Amino acid sequence: MAKAAADKQEAGRKAKSYSKLRGMKDILFDEYKYWDLVLKKASDLSNYYGFKRIEVPIMEKLEMYERSTGKTSDIVTKEMYVFVDKNGDKVALRPEATSSLVRAYIEHGMFNLPQPVKMFFYGPLFRHEKPQSGRYRQHYQFDLEIFGEDKPAADSQLILIAYNFFKELQIEVQVQVNSIGCKECRLEFIKKLLGYYKERGKRTKLCNDCKKRILKNPLRLLDCKEEKCVELREGAPHMVDYLCDPCKNHFIKVLEYLDDYDIPYNLNPYLVRGLDYYNRTVFEFWPNEQGDGRQVSLGGGGRYDGLVEYMGGRPTPAIGFGLGIERTILKIKEKNIPLKEDSDKIIFIAQLGDPAKRKAGLLFEELRRAGYQVRQSFTKDSLKNQLEEANRMNAKVSLIIGQKEVLDGTILYRDMESSIQEIIDYNKVKTELEKRMTEKRDKEEEPGIEQEAISRLPKNSM
Ligand code: HAM
Secondary structure (H helix, E strand, C coil), X not given: CHHHHHHHHHHHHHHCCCCCCCCCCCCCHHHHHHHHHHHHHHHHXXXXXXXXXXXXXXEEEHHHXXXXXXXXXXXXXXXXXXXXXXXXXXXXXXXXXXXXXXXHHHHCCHHHCCCCEEEEEEEEEECCCCCECCECCEEEEEEEEEECCCCHHHHHHHHHHHHHHHHHCCCCEEEEEEECCCHHHHHHHHHHHHHHHHHHHHHHHCCHHHHHHHHHCHHHHHHCCCHHHHHHHHHCCXXXXXXXXXXXXXXXXXXXXXXXXXXXXXXXXXXXXXXXXXXXXXXXXXXXXXXXXXXXXXXXXXXXXXXHHHCCCCCCCEEEEEEEHHHHHHHHHHCCCCCCCCHHHEEEEEECCHHHHXXXXXXXXXXXXXCCEEEECCCCCCHHHHHHHHHHCCCCEEEEECHHHHHHCEEEEEECCCCCEEEEEHHHHHHHHHHHHHHHHHHHHHHHHHHHHHHHCCHHHC
């Protein structure tokens, strides 16, 4: 009896199914058409503007993230996945990429390379945040970083690239920009800011988080999303009014370049960013329409001129951004932006019987090598099932080989839309495919051309 109960328990244990961790996502099959599209856009733009791809480990010493990202940032204080490994070393999953990229710049002696060094990073990051739509515990970013360049042209070029990224994916964004100055002028500003919050007991009205922030990182009071803090900041001083001359001139130049590029931007005095390493220009990309009224940033970045030195390298100005891939894809889906598909070129190869299966296999390889978008389902024997599969794949043409076709040296060309089938010579399959598919494409385009011709006719001729 006891054995039976134990067996039952064991069976129950084996049958248990698992679900993924909260805030983590599987990316399934068809979903990849979005990921491929976005990654292609990111890598095309990176190549175009001369950025080279780099990958860094997904975990590093905890200490490294603490030093670079800053002990007061939410990312370090609340959101990092930290653990002790088998050697007793404290490590963390990377919550952001910039720290590791700075570490790599120093560790590989990249200051010896011709400057600037321009990096393109794409990969997953881990933050133990409260999950919600567009906020995950594992998310992906496309980051660009420029090391060894302090000129404002670098700032505006990065903003331009990110703007192009969204625009070319047909996502309208608002560019938010601000300057948080350098260590010296920011100190002056922070004194003014603290003075403002001390006046008439404003401090006591702050949310609990801001009551702590005022001691550790008062700038963050400005970007708190709590309603009462948003109201309180209305009369707060603006950083741009306290910039020293070099910081002011730098910022003016950045804005002038943005004007030259015709990039609309919003000077946002409350934009300070959530990481401690920034100085001077900071920026974010917000979607044009806010779904539920809350502000969700599609990407952001800024200068971090002191970080390389602070992490043990030579003084090296730097700037970069990170764009959220999931949020970008959500926008593409939300707006139903049509994806350009290649399905009008898909050719399905179907077979019936053993000798045909072998011949179909050879034809598949031959067409694939010649660059055709061929598909097959050779494990299926029924022609009906194979043609159903061809329809599911959106194939425009199926090439069918049966016993008779093997003997005759022919092949059946089936137009999947009209279901009309024609016999063609097997040896001429490539020429026939080329001819027929071009004819079909031209025909499909014709009404458009006719339409245009008609619309160009003088009105009185109709
Ligand atoms: P960040 O603002 O923390 O900056 O993240 C950049 C972008 O990543 C965000 O605007 C958002 O689109 C996306 N993102 C962040 N957290 C999540 C999340 N939990 N779920 C989904 N998407 C998310 C940085 O990480 C800086 N390292 C960027 C940078 C590069 N600055 C200079 N260089």
